[in-house]
Amino acid sequence: xxxxxxxxxxxxxxxxxxxxxxxxxxxxxxxxxxxxxxxxxxxxxxxxxxxxxxxxxxxxxxxxxxxxxxxxxxxxxxxxxxxxxxxxxxxxxxxxxxxxxxxxxxxxxxxxxxxxxxxxxxxxxxxxxxxxxxxxxxxxxxxxxxxxxxxxxxxxxxxxxxxxxxxxxxxxxxxxxxxxxxxxxxxxxxxxxxxxxxxxxxxxxxxxxxxxxxxxxxxxxxxxxxxxxxxxxx
Amino acid sequence: xxxxxxxxxxxxxxxxxxxxxxxxxxxxxxxxxxxxxxxxxxxxxxxxxxxxxxxxxxxxxxxxxxxxxxxxxxxxxxxxxxxxxxxxxxxxxxxxxxxxxxxxxxxxxxxxxxxxxxxxxxxxxxxxxxxxxxxxxxxxxxxxxxxxxxxxxxxxxxxxxxxxxxxxxxxxxxxxxxxxxxxxxxxxxxxxxxxxxxxxxxxxxxxxxxxxxxxxxxxxxxxxxxxxxxxxxxxxxxxxxxxxxxxxxxxxxxxxxxxxxxxxxxxxxxxxxxxxxxxxxxxxxxxxxxx
Numbered sequence: 001x002x003x004x005x006x007x008x009x010x011x012x013x014x015x016x017x018x019x020x021x022x023x024x025x026x027x028x029x030x031x032x033x034x035x036x037x038x039x040x041x042x043x044x045x046x047x048x049x050x051x052x053x054x055x056x057x058x059x060x061x062x063x064x065x066x067x068x069x070x071x072x073x074x075x076x077x078x079x080x081x082x083x084x085x086x087x088x089x090x091x092x093x094x095x096x097x098x099x100x101x102x103x104x105x106x107x108x109x110x111x112x113x114x115x116x117x118x119x120x121x122x123x124x125x126x127x128x129x130x131x132x133x134x135x136x137x138x139x140x141x142x143x144x145x146x147x148x149x150x151x152x153x154x155x156x157x158x159x160x161x162x163x164x165x166x167x168x169x170x171x172x173x174x175x176x177x178x179x180x181x182x183x184x185x186x187x188x189x190x191x192x193x194x195x196x197x198x199x200x201x202x203x204x205x206x207x208x209x210x211x212x213x214x215x216x217x218x219x220x221x222x223x224x225x226x227x228x229x230x231x232x233x234x
Numbered sequence: 235x236x237x238x239x240x241x242x243x244x245x246x247x248x249x250x251x252x253x254x255x256x257x258x259x260x261x262x263x264x265x266x267x268x269x270x271x272x273x274x275x276x277x278x279x280x281x282x283x284x285x286x287x288x289x290x291x292x293x294x295x296x297x298x299x300x301x302x303x304x305x306x307x308x309x310x311x312x313x314x315x316x317x318x319x320x321x322x323x324x325x326x327x328x329x330x331x332x333x334x335x336x337x338x339x340x341x342x343x344x345x346x347x348x349x350x351x352x353x354x355x356x357x358x359x360x361x362x363x364x365x366x367x368x369x370x371x372x373x374x375x376x377x378x379x380x381x382x383x384x385x386x387x388x389x390x391x392x393x394x395x396x397x398x399x400x401x402x403x404x405x406x407x408x409x410x411x412x413x414x415x416x417x418x419x420x421x422x423x424x425x426x427x428x429x430x431x432x433x434x435x436x437x438x439x440x441x442x443x444x445x446x447x448x449x450x451x452x453x454x455x456x457x458x459x460x461x462x463x464x465x466x467x468x469x470x471x472x473x474x475x476x477x478x479x480x481x482x483x484x485x486x487x488x489x490x491x492x493x494x495x496x497x498x499x500x501x502x503x504x505x506x507x508x509x510x511x512x513x514x515x516x517x518x519x520x521x522x523x524x525x
Contacts, residue, residue, distance in 0.1 A: 048418060070417035079418075086415040088408045099408050102401055103420035151420065 001026045001061055001186055002047070002078070002155055008055035009046040016042035018210045019056065024155065029177070029187040031218070033194045033231065034207035040190040041083050043207065044157045047188075048073050048080045060155070075103055079153035083160050085144040089133025093124055093143055096132050100150030109152060117146040120179065138169035145176065149185075156180065158189040162196065174200050194231045198222045242372040244494065249375060251490025255483035256383035257444055259390060261459060262466040262478040264316075264437030267393075270473030271410045271430045274324055274335045278343035280460030282319070282435060284350060286312040286442025287451045291359055301363065308446075309439035316435015317428055324431070325424075343456065350453035358450040365447075382444040389440055390479060406430055410473075465509050471522020481520055485509075 002024040010016045016039040024030045032040050045051045047058060049070040058065040060076045068076070079100075087096050097117060101110045118125035121142045127135060132143055141161055148156055161177065162170040170193065177200050181187060191197035198204060198218040206214040206227065214221065221227050238244070265279045276282070286308045293304040323342060327334050365377035397403035409416055409426050416423050449455065466485050470477030488508050493501025 050414075050417060069422070071420050071422040074418065074420040082415060082418060086412055086418075088411045090411055091404070091408060095404055095408075098401065098404055099419045099421075102405060107401060147419075 001028075002188065003059050004043075004047070004056065005058075006056035007043075007046060007053065007058060009042060009051050009053055011042075011051060015054070016051075016210050017046065020207070020210070020212055021056075022205050022212065022215070024186060024188050026154075026186055027184070028203065029181050029189065029201040031197045031201040031204040032188070032190045032207050033192075033197065033204055033221075034213075035231070036192065037209075038207040039210040040207055041159055042210075044080060044082075044159050044188070044190055047078065047157060050080075074151055074153070075105065077152075077154035078157065079148040079151050079155070080157040081144050081148040081159060081161065083163070085140050087132040087140055087143055087147070090131055092129050093132055093135070094128040096143055096147050097124075097128075097150050100147035103151055106151045110150075113150050113152055117149055120149070120183070121146055136169075137165050138172060141165065141169075141173055142176070145180070149180075153185070155186045155188065158187060160190055160192060162191065162193045170196065194227070195222070245371075246373040246375070247490050247494045248487070249373065250379070251487040252483065253375070253379040253383040254490060255486030256386035257379075257441075257448070258462065258466050258486050259479045259482035260386035260437065260444065261441045261463040262470070262482055263390060263393060263475060264434040264441065265463055266467050266470075266473055266475050266478045267406075267430060267437070268434040269467065270475065271406055272320070272324065272328075272427055273332075273410075273473075274328070275339065275464075275472075276319070276434070277336060277339040277460070277464075278319070278346055278456075279434075279438060280456035280458075280463060281343050281346040281350075282312050282315055282438040283442045283445060283459065284451070284453065284456045285315060285346065286439045287446045287455065288350065288354060290442060290446050291361055291451050294361060295359075305443040308442050309436050312439030312442060313432045313436035316438065317432040319435070320428060320431035325427070343460070347453050347456060354453060356453060358452045360450050361446050363447060378447045382448060385440070385444060389437070393437070393475075402426075402429065406433075465506075469509060469512060469519055471519025474519065474521045477519055477521030484520075 004020055004022045007020045008015065008017055020043060032043055034040055042051060046053055049065065049068060053066060060078060063076060065073060065076070088099065097114060098110070101107055101113055106113065123139060124142055124146055127139065132140060135143065145161065158177065162173045165173060174196050177187065177189065189197060189201065198221055201218050203216065204218050204221050205212050206221065214224070265276060268274060268276050289311045290304045290308040293299040293307055294301055299307065319342065323338055324335065327338060365381065367374045367376050368380070397407055405421050405426055409423060413423055416426070445459070466482045467478050469485060470479065470481035485505055488505035489501040491501070492504030493499070
């Protein structure tokens with residue numbers, strides 16, 4: 001579904017990604033794991049074209065993303081739930097969800113998508129008139145994921161959905177990711193919580209200083225001595 | 235003069251203030267939406283209104299365009315000027331120091347005023363349209379002011395509904411809270427800024443339609459309404475449209491009542507003193523947040 005071929009990207013003179021290649025197949029859940037500053041967020045941001053592609057190629061379902069501007073990427077079926085959630089704090093939950101359905105293709109199906117998201121997160125329905133900025137971190141994460149689903153994407157990019165949340169809530173977030181998978185969405189997730197995320201996804205890539213260092217089925221990575229020693233602390 | 239609540243002149247003054255407040259509320263709306271969304275103060279805002287007034291005047295008097303069409307053209311012309319101002323002047327310096335934006339739009343103010351003087355001379359012009367007055371009890375109220383007030387209120391409500399109920403309006407509110415995340419929603423920030431600038435210009439154009447009914451047109455008329463509009467916005471909390479709405483009425487009543495017991499000019503003096511005192515007490519404005 002999504003292919004990255006030898007992708008390089010960065011911010012100004014700082015290069016964050018060096019020749020990264022990866023693939024996400026339809027129906028899969030794939031994780032990109034790695035330490036802080038490895039370039040995980042940059043990887044999602046270059047897929048969304050929020051940062052410039054300096055080299056290599058990106059394609060979604062065979063269609064090149066190389067020269068697509070950031071605000072058109074979502075029209076190709078890629079929804080990006082960014083790091084730190086980035087809700088609009090002074091808009092209500094429902095207004096945030098409406099922003100997720102801004103593109104023309106999504107507006108006509110707004111009611112249907114809204115019912116789907118409220119069905120997935122009944123809590124959001126209860127809070128639909130509340131300002132997003134006044135909710136707890138876990139609720140905000142639900143809202144952010146819901147906003148991502150409003151455009152009816154094929155591929156969901158999740159950037160550190162468990163970051164900054166209490167341990168009990170982290171568990172709920174990973175349950176959520178599992179449910180989204182069951183709904184048939186393809187997911188590319190970036191996480192620092194390696195042990196948890198590897199239980200949810202099929203495959204993973206290990207990113208270190210902007211390069212793919214290892215890849216494989218999540219079970220293989222979970223059992224890999226190097227990964228266990230360096231990242232899981234076992 | 236003795237104070238009496240039964241004095242019909244007092245009530246006439248209060249109502250005149252209310253009517254003027256409606257016009258000020260409309261004038262503040264465009265400036266506030268530009269500041270609230272783009273974080274830029276159009277110092278030359280009232281000069282856009284001035285150009286709108288000339289557009290309406292010439293279309294109506296020289297070209298015989300019916301007044302409603304001339305009004306529509308005035309709104310569209312100023313909306314286009316707003317978009318042009320953003321494209322040519324604001325966008326290139328959007329990410330520089332705020333003082334640069336103040337200075338450059340201040341420069342545009344004098345450029346437009348000078349240009350209008352060159353093109354149209356300093357002559358005072360009047361549309362020559364009169365609607366007469368209506369007698370309510372013992373009070374005489376000019377119909378033009380009642381029209382201006384009603385249009386202002388309708389415009390304020392329409393804008394509120396637009397911002398609250400439409401995708402584009404929601405995006406305009408959203409972009410002021412987080413600009414960088416907008417592309418992930420499929421929204422081009424450039425396009426929203428341009429649309430907002432046209433909207434701010436359109437509101438200035440609507441202001442021109444109302445002022446052209448109430449006042450003479452001359453190249454420096456912006457200097458009469460520019461500072462007062464800016465002060466209403468600041469008093470309400472710059473960028474806060476509800477605050478601006480309330481402040482417009484407070485300010486207008488100060489001018490009206492302040493001028494009731496003395497010459498009219500004293501009303502302005504008292505209103506400005508009130509403004510200065512308020513800036514000491516509540517510098518962030520009535521509904522503005524601290525920062």
